[in-house]
Amino acid sequence: MSMDVTETVDVKGQNCPMPVIKTKGAFEALAAGETLEVVATDSGSVSDIAGWADSTDGAELLEQQETTDNGEDVYKHYVKKTV
Amino acid sequence: MSTETPAGSETALSAEQTAELLDRIEALESEVADLQADAGDDSNKMVIIATKGTLDMAYPPLILASTAAAFGYEVTVFHTFWGLEILHERNSKNLKLSSVGNPNMPIPNVLAALPGMDQMTTRMMRGKIADNNVASIQELIEVSLESGVDLQACQMTIDLLGYDETDFYDGVTTGVGAASAFQEMQQADIQLLI
Numbered sequence: 001m002s003m004d005v006t007e008t009v010d011v012k013g014q015n016c017p018m019p020v021i022k023t024k025g026a027f028e029a030l031a032a033g034e035t036l037e038v039v040a041t042d043s044g045s046v047s048d049i050a051g052w053a054d055s056t057d058g059a060e061l062l063e064q065q066e067t068t069d070n071g072e073d074v075y076k077h078y079v080k081k082t083v
Numbered sequence: 084m085s086t087e088t089p090a091g092s093e094t095a096l097s098a099e100q101t102a103e104l105l106d107r108i109e110a111l112e113s114e115v116a117d118l119q120a121d122a123g124d125d126s127n128k129m130v131i132i133a134t135k136g137t138l139d140m141a142y143p144p145l146i147l148a149s150t151a152a153a154f155g156y157e158v159t160v161f162h163t164f165w166g167l168e169i170l171h172e173r174n175s176k177n178l179k180l181s182s183v184g185n186p187n188m189p190i191p192n193v194l195a196a197l198p199g200m201d202q203m204t205t206r207m208m209r210g211k212i213a214d215n216n217v218a219s220i221q222e223l224i225e226v227s228l229e230s231g232v233d234l235q236a237c238q239m240t241i242d243l244l245g246y247d248e249t250d251f252y253d254g255v256t257t258g259v260g261a262a263s264a265f266q267e268m269q270q271a272d273i274q275l276l277i
Contacts, residue, residue: 015216017150021226024153042216055154 003062003078006034012041012074019045020052023079027059030081035062038077049077058083128157129273132264136165138178138208138220144277145169145223151273152230159271160227161264163237166277167244170236170251175220179205228254235259 009026011019019040026036038049046064053061062078096104129151133144144166148158168174182188182195182204194200212219218226227234235256241248248257268274 013216015218017146017153017223018218018226020153021149021230024230052153057155 003037004035005037005078006030008037008039010039011045012039014040015042016044016048018042020048023049023052023077024056027056027079027081032058032081032083035078035080038079040075040077041072043073043075045075045077049079053079126157127155127273128267128271129159129275130264130268130271131158131160132274132276133160133162133166133169134164135277136168136174136178138180138205140277141169141175141178141220142217142223144275145220145227147275148232148234149223149227149230152227152232156273157231158227159233159235159264159267161235161237161259161267163240167236167240167246167251169220170224170234170255171246172250172252175224175252178220180208224252228252235264237261237264 007026007030009022011022014022019038019042023036023038026038030036038045040049042048046066050061050064053059058081060080060082062080063076064078065076067074067076129148131144131148133141135141144160144162148160151158162170168178179201180188182190182200183192185195188195188204190200190204195204224234233256234252234254236248236251236259238258238260241257251257
């Protein structure tokens with residue numbers, strides 16, 4: 001599916017707690033209505049980013065995708081800033 | 084049911100009872116106002132007391148602190164005793180594992196006590212940290228400070244261990260003690276001793 005992504009954060013190769021911290025940093029810079037894409041290889045990022053979005057005002061988790069890139073598991077997260 | 088008033092009828096209160104109820108309402112209202120004032124700002128706060136200076140024990144406080152900051156928490160980490168090593172710029176790059184008394188080590192205690200064993204197990208651990216793309220202690224200190232985490236070095240133990248304020252990373256708070264840590268803990272939602 002295509003999504004209107006404003007900004008992409010690449011945290012491939014980085015492990016806990018970095019995906020959440022980088023997500024938070026990039027999310028802060030978004031304007032309301034914009035969507036952030038986070039690309040990670042850390043499998044823990046699926047529950048971590050979901051939990052972060054759930055607890056963060058104005059963050060809406062649109063979708064999480066699990067894909068494979070060159071035999072490596074890649075996790076894509078889409079977070080929208082609603083306010 | 085015999086003493087009940089019939090449904091729909093009004094229960095008459097004496098003037099005295101009414102006054103009593105009004106007084107009670109007033110008291111409760113002022114209590115609620117006090118509680119609301121106390122709850123004042125709705126920002127969340129976490130305080131961690133970091134007391135350990137081995138490589139494995141340096142991670143949990145920094146990972147939790149930086150993560151809580153990403154959740155919008157105001158975070159203070161109060162480093163005392165060996166926890167100071169984490170903030171000590173030179174020593175933090177050379178934190179070690181303790182092989183003795185660590186049942187998770189692949190070697191028995193009697194061998195773990197041999198000279199050089201801590202260096203060996205530490206090297207193995209550092210290799211694993213690098214292989215698994217786990218951030219270094221320096222990186223975690225950096226992101227913690229960037230996220231607004233207040234990393235504090237206990238003044239009493241700085242003096243006790245013969246350190247100098249300048250030995251610590253830029254941005255580390257010094258000149259703090261148990262009372263200021265306790266005061267922050269009083270106001271915090273989460274307090275952890277690590």
